[in-house]
Amino acid sequence: MSTPTLIGVAAFRGRYTARYIQFGEDPEVLVPLLRRIWTDTFGRDTDAMAAALLARNWWSLAVNPKPRRWDRQLPVPGLGYPATGENDTVRQGSLREAVDGFLEWLYLLHLDQRRLVVYEATVHGRWLRHSAHHLDPVEDLFVTEPALDEGGPGMTVCTVCGAVDEIDHVEVPSMAGYGYDTATSCTRCGSSVATDPMFGDRVTRKPWPPHAPKTGDATGSTR
Structure with missing residues (x-):
């Protein structure tokens, strides 16, 4: 087709x-x-x-x-x-x-x-x-791109799956006693970057497209 x-x-x-x-x-x-x-x-x-x-x-x-x-x-x-x-x-x-x-x-x-x-x-x-x-x-997990077509605000793009503005961001005071811990994740593919003032960035890139279950039902459980 x-x-x-x-x-x-x-x-x-x-x-x-x-x-x-x-x-x-x-x-x-x-x-x-x-x-x-x-x-x-x-x-x-x-x-x-x-x-x-x-x-x-x-x-x-x-x-x-x-x-x-x-x-x-x-x-x-x-x-x-x-x-x-x-x-x-x-x-x-x-x-x-x-x-x-x-x-x-x-x-x-x-x-x-x-x-x-x-x-x-x-x-x-x-x-x-x-x-x-x-x-x-690009190597960066998330990049900020200029707005397309209408000249509006910039957009955030996931460089793993290409999702645009499908980002979840959390920021809390760090348990290190200073600064903030942050977690930014793509709601489409699940890739994420976490930061803290002691250890810096930790990037997790999820497989894309996601792997289909090899056997079993739609939930991915094997039999």
Whole structure:
């Protein structure tokens, strides 16, 4: 089953330029794939990757696409399978506009920040920001990013799962007798950083995507 997706480049005040991917993927699959394409195919040249993605519509993306006998066009090495069809125009749109047709995901590159922001189509036909991801993952667990589109307050991003402003923070007087103990955690993936005035930071990065239970029922208990 296809996952109609747009991928493109963010512009000023929520505008964007994008191309269509017939068989897109959700962020857990497509974000790692785009990071690998950025590194392996384009040598971390974000402008070159954006230009190549915007050159055509896509059937699907792949790091090492192989020729298939039923394809009408040869695959693009290091990038994927081009789509075939009469409508091969670049899409110009806005995040404020209603979502067109059966689209499910929108991936926008922010070229100057080497960052990928993901939007999900809601049941009401609007784009809802899902997550933000650095193409080159940073070491910090949480980073503060500038506000997108409307110039509002900055946002806090979890660098493990890409959650935006899904952060729980607790601060209490330290048992060391001075300063404060703090705990900041991501409510989506559970990654956290704890600090105290004696031992500094302790970072816990949870696996993402979470591991599925190997056996047993939905609770993960084994039989």
